[in-house]
Amino acid sequence: MSAILPQKVLHDLAGLWATMGGHADSGTETGASAGVLRACTMTLVVLLDDLPGAEAAAVQQRAGEAIAMVMREHPSRTIVIHLRPSGDAALEAHVSAQCWMPFGKSQQICCEQIDITATEAALSDVPGVVLPLAAPDLPLVVWCRPARLFRLPAFAGFFPLAGKVILDSAGFPDTGAILGDLATAIASGKRVCDLAWTRLTRRRELIAQIFENPVYLSQIATVTDVRIRCTGSAIPVSAYYFAAWLKQCLESGGAEPRLQFVSEGGEGRGELAVVEISGRNHVEVELVEGAVFEARVDTLANRTALPVFTDDALLREELGLIGHDPVYEKTVGLAAKLASGWEMEFH
Amino acid sequence: MLEFMPSGNPFQDPLRFERRVPECTVVIFGANGDLTKRKLLPALYRLAYEQRLSPGFAVVGISRTPMTDERFRENMRESVARFLEDAPFDEEVWTGFATGLFYMAGDVNDPVCYQRLATRLRAIEETRRTGGNVLFYLSTQPSQYAAAARGIGAAGIASGNGWRRLVVEKPFGHDLKSARVLSDALHEVFDERDVYRIDHYLGKETVQNILAFRFGNGIFEPLWNRRYINHVQITAAESIGVEGRGSYYQEAGSLRDMIQNHLLQVMATIAMEPSATFDPGAVRDERAKLLRSIHVMKPDEVAANAVAGQYGASRVGAASVLGFREEPGVDPQSRTDTYAAATFFVENWRWAGVPFYIRTGKRLPKRVSEIAIHFNAPPHDMFDASGDGARPNLLIVRIQPEEGISLKFLSKQPGSGMKLRPVSMDFNYGSSFGGRSPSAYETLLLDAIAGDATLYTRQDMVEASWAAVEPIAAVWSEQKFDFPNYPCGAWGPEAADQMLARRGHVWRKP
Numbered sequence: 001m002s003a004i005l006p007q008k009v010l011h012d013l014a015g016l017w018a019t020m021g022g023h024a025d026s027g028t029e030t031g032a033s034a035g036v037l038r039a040c041t042m043t044l045v046v047l048l049d050d051l052p053g054a055e056a057a058a059v060q061q062r063a064g065e066a067i068a069m070v071m072r073e074h075p076s077r078t079i080v081i082h083l084r085p086s087g088d089a090a091l092e093a094h095v096s097a098q099c100w101m102p103f104g105k106s107q108q109i110c111c112e113q114i115d116i117t118a119t120e121a122a123l124s125d126v127p128g129v130v131l132p133l134a135a136p137d138l139p140l141v142v143w144c145r146p147a148r149l150f151r152l153p154a155f156a157g158f159f160p161l162a163g164k165v166i167l168d169s170a171g172f173p174d175t176g177a178i179l180g181d182l183a184t185a186i187a188s189g190k191r192v193c194d195l196a197w198t199r200l201t202r203r204r205e206l207i208a209q210i211f212e213n214p215v216y217l218s219q220i221a222t223v224t225d226v227r228i229r230c231t232g233s234a235i236p237v238s239a240y241y242f243a244a245w246l247k248q249c250l251e252s253g254g255a256e257p258r259l260q261f262v263s264e265g266g267e268g269r270g271e272l273a274v275v276e277i278s279g280r281n282h283v284e285v286e287l288v289e290g291a292v293f294e295a296r297v298d299t300l301a302n303r304t305a306l307p308v309f310t311d312d313a314l315l316r317e318e319l320g321l322i323g324h325d326p327v328y329e330k331t332v333g334l335a336a337k338l339a340s341g342w343e344m345e346f347h
Numbered sequence: 348m349l350e351f352m353p354s355g356n357p358f359q360d361p362l363r364f365e366r367r368v369p370e371c372t373v374v375i376f377g378a379n380g381d382l383t384k385r386k387l388l389p390a391l392y393r394l395a396y397e398q399r400l401s402p403g404f405a406v407v408g409i410s411r412t413p414m415t416d417e418r419f420r421e422n423m424r425e426s427v428a429r430f431l432e433d434a435p436f437d438e439e440v441w442t443g444f445a446t447g448l449f450y451m452a453g454d455v456n457d458p459v460c461y462q463r464l465a466t467r468l469r470a471i472e473e474t475r476r477t478g479g480n481v482l483f484y485l486s487t488q489p490s491q492y493a494a495a496a497r498g499i500g501a502a503g504i505a506s507g508n509g510w511r512r513l514v515v516e517k518p519f520g521h522d523l524k525s526a527r528v529l530s531d532a533l534h535e536v537f538d539e540r541d542v543y544r545i546d547h548y549l550g551k552e553t554v555q556n557i558l559a560f561r562f563g564n565g566i567f568e569p570l571w572n573r574r575y576i577n578h579v580q581i582t583a584a585e586s587i588g589v590e591g592r593g594s595y596y597q598e599a600g601s602l603r604d605m606i607q608n609h610l611l612q613v614m615a616t617i618a619m620e621p622s623a624t625f626d627p628g629a630v631r632d633e634r635a636k637l638l639r640s641i642h643v644m645k646p647d648e649v650a651a652n653a654v655a656g657q658y659g660a661s662r663v664g665a666a667s668v669l670g671f672r673e674e675p676g677v678d679p680q681s682r683t684d685t686y687a688a689a690t691f692f693v694e695n696w697r698w699a700g701v702p703f704y705i706r707t708g709k710r711l712p713k714r715v716s717e718i719a720i721h722f723n724a725p726p727h728d729m730f731d732a733s734g735d736g737a738r739p740n741l742l743i744v745r746i747q748p749e750e751g752i753s754l755k756f757l758s759k760q761p762g763s764g765m766k767l768r769p770v771s772m773d774f775n776y777g778s779s780f781g782g783r784s785p786s787a788y789e790t791l792l793l794d795a796i797a798g799d800a801t802l803y804t805r806q807d808m809v810e811a812s813w814a815a816v817e818p819i820a821a822v823w824s825e826q827k828f829d830f831p832n833y834p835c836g837a838w839g840p841e842a843a844d845q846m847l848a849r850r851g852h853v854w855r856k857p
């Protein structure tokens with residue numbers, strides 16, 4: 001990594017803005033040129049695999065698109081680390097700008113992006129390069145796109161820099177291990193979040209909405225059973241999260257529910273399909289298709305189309321929450337326990 | 348703001364879940380009017396688009412013009428598509444939203460109208476499961492507010508299964524006495540806590556941001572007093588004229604239309620003491636206290652501290668622009684102020700002796716609303732600065748069009764010698780927070796449905812601000828003005844400049 005000189009990168013950045021006309025007008029009323037407005041509210045560090053092949057390229061492209069979308073709500077200095085499995089220790093760093101025209105406005109807003117290529121073996125050197133390049137006095141968030149990197153000892157160097165680390169455990173093969181690592185990180189005071197949990201926000205909200213009804217709310221203590229039905233051959237991480245969250249909420253409402261995971265059949269990585277909460281009332285939330293959910297309470301049924309979970313929507317939600325997230329922090333420990341527990345086989 | 352949601356629900360996650368508002372029906376009196384088309388329906392549609400409203404949400408529009416539900420939906424569709432700000436129109440969302448729109452032809456002065464409304468509300472409560480919650484929105488001529496409230500009361504729909512609230516549009520009376528009469532009439536039917544007097548300025552993000560800026564940061568508040576602040580200028584300028592609302596405007600004038608409500612509320616937000624908590628009662632108490640501390644002018648103080656203006660015909664750019672008296676619907680002898688400026692003082696320890704200059708007008712050079720806080724110059728001038736270099740620090744809070752905050756300070760000009768030049772440090776709301784800010788009506792409607800009155804005006808505030816402007820209005824009503832006294836496209840009459848010059852100050856040209 002020694003080949004990358006932070007001063008040179010910062011100098012290139014300054015040059016970029018000068019070319020874009022950003023600094024020529026710094027004394028004007030709005031501090032902006034007629035065409036371009038520079039914006040930065042945080043540093044976003046993105047770790048990406050830089051692998052050969054069409055599939056890897058598609059993943060990279062999706063990540064790039066997500067970053068571009070996220071910038072509109074959270075304009076940031078983005079530092080993208082492209083990690084190659086092998087090769088030269090440090091290949092290059094280059095700077096560019098992401099610009100867009102807000103709806104109905106005449107001025108472009110631009111954010112800066114620094115792309116660095118490195119090898120995975122040099123991962124432990126990356127934090128040292130990132131530190132001087134981060135925008136001063138603003139939060140720094142690390143999006144660790146390949147969840148496996150989070151488990152490498154070299155990743156530890158990011159924690160002192162990061163106000164938050166974002167990963168996505170959904171695709172990770174060993175659910176118990178990744179949940180365990182997340183729970184340990186959180187127990188030691190680190191701020192980590194998991195997009196697999198973020199994907200559940202709207203579905204959790206549906207449950208919360210049902211219990212806004214004072215009649216159902218007053219019956220929480222009567223809940224005896226929670227059934228989580230999933231597709232696929234193994235219990236997905238989302239099911240552990242949902243089960244852990246429900247159990248904790250119900251217990252704080254005075255219930256002592258039994259928890260059961262039920263297989264709906266199917267191969268490969270499954271999905272959380274139906275959540276059932278039974279007591280004096282019977283509540284079910286089912287994923288019908290795509291992002292359409294049906295909420296049933298006793299004989300009443302209501303369908304809702306939730307927004308599709310794109311990477312950028314999930315990231316936007318997480319970047320909007322830089323502080324502690326007490327609900328997640330409370331849930332992840334129990335989710336990890338459930339995932340490692342013997343009784344949580346499929347029934 | 349209020350608690351996020353009624354507590355007790357263990358499934359709530361306030362950090363992540365959107366604020367949900369309960370199901371309800373919004374009844375709009377005057378639904379055929381300008382405000383409904385331009386502001387209310389676009390705001391409600393946008394809230395629906397963002398899934399902030401509950402599925403059973405319904406609107407009942409009432410005006411005299413006969414119309415079917417279908418026709419009303421079609422009219423509203425056109426208006427929403429046309430007036431939606433900073434957001435695209437989505438046909439699919441509209442279709443769902445429109446199923447909850449209903450219309451009833453009726454006259455607010457006719458008791459039968461309320462009986463029919465009662466039947467309609469019962470049916471909607473049943474079919475859309477609104478739980479009986481109703482928000483009545485008075486968007487007719489102000490002279491009909493009392494009749495509408497009484498009609499609602501007489502028909503027994505001011506109470507029901509759910510909550511019932513009343514939103515009232517400005518003006519809240521035309522002077523202190525009529526404001527009290529109006530309040531008394533509303534209070535015959537609704538408790539003060541259920542009366543929501545809307546002041547859309549308070550719903551603007553930047554005005555709310557003033558509170559965050561002042562009380563969320565430690566560095567400004569110590570400077571926020573007479574020791575460091577020299578004076579404050581509050582400007583709300585419009586480049587347009589009365590745009591077909593001449594007959595309404597003629598009755599109001601800028602002092603009543605803008606200063607009595609919006610701009611005094613902005614001043615209160617800038618100058619109020621911090622409240623102990625951010626709950627509606629506490630914030631509104633502090634605002635009200637500040638308004639009550641405004642020095643009430645004696646008649647002989649008005650001439651030196653208030654200026655009325657009216658625009659005359661002129662050429663702006665290459666186009667001829669009509670003077671106010673030539674506008675359709677306006678009396679050719681009209682004495683209405685289309686421009687008003689006033690100097691207010693706050694009688695408390697923090698602000699004693701600091702002038703708050705407020706100005707507003709139509710047909711000024713550009714549309715801009717801002718607050719400029721002029722700080723005192725350094726006690727000793729070691730750079731012998733003059734001209735531009737002599738300008739003291741200035742903090743500008745821009746409310747519109749580009750919401751943001753700028754701090755002006757002096758910097759050394761590059762090169763040899765010690766020449767100072769003012770530079771600007773800027774924060775632009777839109778670029779830092781990307782996304783889209785809700786319009787003032789979106790914020791306020793959602794708050795009213797949620798029962799959060801923080802950004803609404805209370806009766807004591809209305810009375811305090813009438814007390815502050817009434818002496819000016821009283822003197823002006825007796826005065827002969829040589830109108831028009833400023834041409835379209837100018838920054839108001841000369842007398843307004845003289846008002847500041849007396850204290851050695853100059854209006855900022857935003």
Ligand SMILES: NC(=O)c1ccc[n+]([C@@H]2O[C@H](COP(=O)([O-])OP(=O)(O)OC[C@H]3O[C@@H](n4cnc5c(N)ncnc54)[C@H](OP(=O)(O)O)[C@@H]3O)[C@@H](O)[C@H]2O)c1
Nearest residue numbers: 377379380381382410411412454455486487489516517518
């Ligand atoms: N427009 C704005 O931007 C704005 C801004 C701030 C405050 N306001 C306030 O908001 C209120 C409404 O303003 P607006 O501009 O929408 O007024 P508007 O355009 O005059 O609309 C009022 C509507 O009320 C209906 N109406 C009149 N008399 C009625 C009656 N006796 N019974 C039932 N409906 C009646 C009329 O429709 P029909 O002929 O079909 O009955 C009319 O379209 C006013 O108090 C105004 O001061 C307006």
